[in-house]
Amino acid sequence: MTRETDESAARAAAETAARRSYGKLIAYLAARSRDVAAAEDALAEAFAAALADWPKNGIPSNPEAWLLTAARRRAIDAARRKQSAALGEGHLSLMAEEMEQAASEPEAIPDRRLALMFACAHPAIDPGVRAPLILQCVLGFDAEAIGSAFLVAPATMGQRLVRAKTKIRAAGIPFRVPERDALAPRLEAVLDAIYAVFTEGWSDPTGADLRRRELSSEAAWLGRLVTQLLPDQAEALGLLALMLHAEARRAARRDAEGDYVPLAEQAIALWDQATIAEADALLRRAQALGTIGRYQLEAAVQSAHAARRHLGRSDWPAIVMLYDGLLALTASPVVAVNRAVALAEVQGPAAGLAALDAIGDAPRIADYQPYWAARAALLGRRGDREGADNAYALAIGLESDPALRAFLQKQRAALGAL
Incomplete structure (x- = not known):
């Protein structure tokens, strides 16, 4: 194996370890000292050491344990250099023994x-x-x-x-x-x-x-x-329901060519019905607790979209009502944009555009791509080609996802057929 290959493999192993174990290692390193910044510095130095050591000596069988050992040594050295009164020698020794044991017994590293x-x-x-x-x-x-x-x-x-x-x-x-x-x-x-x-x-x-x-x-x-x-916190249940509703539609978000598919056009057959059922069960548990919060309302919005399985369409009147509640809770411009889109489905594009106009001066809304994409679509529906074209240009310029940018470009090109 060439040195270049060794370095590439070492870097890949380090990236994998960072992806899987970064938070676990930071939490363990900082748990006793309560110095998060020092734990981050020590772990960063450990990763740097890994990139220097692993190409020469090979990738260890347990990268997480290797990194913990290296970070532990650096954390203790740094604490000794500072001669912190809060970390006496006995404290440092105990800290070293604990981390040494955890590094030698990977399963002992608590999460x-x-x-x-x-x-x-x-x-x-x-x-x-x-x-x-x-x-x-x-x-x-x-x-x-x-x-x-x-x-x-x-x-x-x-x-x-x-x-x-x-x-x-x-x-x-x-x-x-x-x-x-x-x-x-x-x-x-x-x-x-x-x-x-x-x-x-x-x-x-x-x-x-x-x-x-x-x-x-x-x-x-x-x-x-x-x-x-x-188990009795409604918002925790609501958040899990929200994430599961979104995850249930992952397979439908792109077509066979990798092109973006908007929610209204997604193939229902690709939605994970079991995950949707679990999300709705969690939402019912949350509702039974008698308190309403942001995540429950957002999960309920997704459930109303999932109603297309039975109704043939999203339950737009319910969605508008849910966004009204969300807006009252959060005053979020992101929620306001989504509400405007839903309102247009119930009352027409003019109502949606009026709702967008009402938040046009909100902080950083000018850099928020969904605002311009929503505005472009509604202007197009109203027959304002020039306004829609300008809004699409802004939305496309703000979008970093190639597939979504291509979708917006197609929508912009379709204005000529109006």
């Missing part, structure tokens, strides 16, 4: 990701940064990706994340799942982070990108874990 997520959702952490912090700590997302997901400038998001990690260390926030009476208040941030993980994976509709597909599976796993932990 503390959920505990890390609830630590990031501690009341001492600013509410607006809890979900972004979970994404960075558990999945290694950078500030640019997180800022994009939460519509915040990357530099601003980076500063917020640094402050939050400093707070965890300074306040000595414990890495554990809190007692039940302290659990529910942190739940919103945890659910928001899980859903952000899912949507990141969902952005790869064909599942061709292994990392993104694994993110969807990871989010569903975390969602199930939370529902087991909190």
Whole structure:
């Protein structure tokens, strides 16, 4: 095997380990010291060491254990250099022994990701940064990706994340799942982070990108874990129902040529009926608990779309009502765009366009592709070719998915047939 091949194989092995174990290793490294930033630095150095060592000495049989050992050594060395009063020599020795045992017995490495997520959702952490912090700590997302997901400038998001990690260390926030009476208040941030993980994976509709597909599976796993932990929390049930409804339609999102297929044109036969049934059962359990929240309403929207199996069409009046409730809860421009599209199905394109006009000045809406795609489609339905063409041009320029961009280009080209 050539050195180039060795390096390529080592890099692939490191990427696989990062994809599968990043959050698990960060959670384990930081659980005792409560220094998330130091754990991230140590793990980054361990990955760098792996890329230097593995091409020469071979990929270890257990990359996760190798990385934990390397990161553990770097974390302890860094702590000793700082001579931290909070980490005395005895504490460091105990930490070393624990990690040495975990590295030698891979099955002994406990999965503390959920505990890390609830630590990031501690009341001492600013509410607006809890979900972004979970994404960075558990999945290694950078500030640019997180800022994009939460519509915040990357530099601003980076500063917020640094402050939050400093707070965890300074306040000595414990890495554990809190007692039940302290659990529910942190739940919103945890659910928001899980859903952000899912949507990141969902952005790869064909599942061709292994990392993104694994993110969807990871989010569903975390969602199930939370529902087991909190079986009487309606929003946890609602989130899992929402993710399952979306996952049930994955096979229908692209045709045989890989082209984008909008929801209204998807082949119902390709939908996973068992998964839809499970999602609806979860939603009924949530509704029986007597509280309403964002994720339940969003799951109910997806259930109303799935009604096409029986009605031959989506239940648009119900969808409008659900979006009315969502908008009242969230005041989200994303929800407002979806509501405008649904309203157009019930009252016509003029009503939908009026609803879009009402949010045209919302922050960052000018960079939100679905706003322009919705506007283009409704202008086209109303017969305004020039307006639709301009809106399609903006939507196409903002879209990064080649298949969706091709779909928008076809819709734009079809304006000539009006």
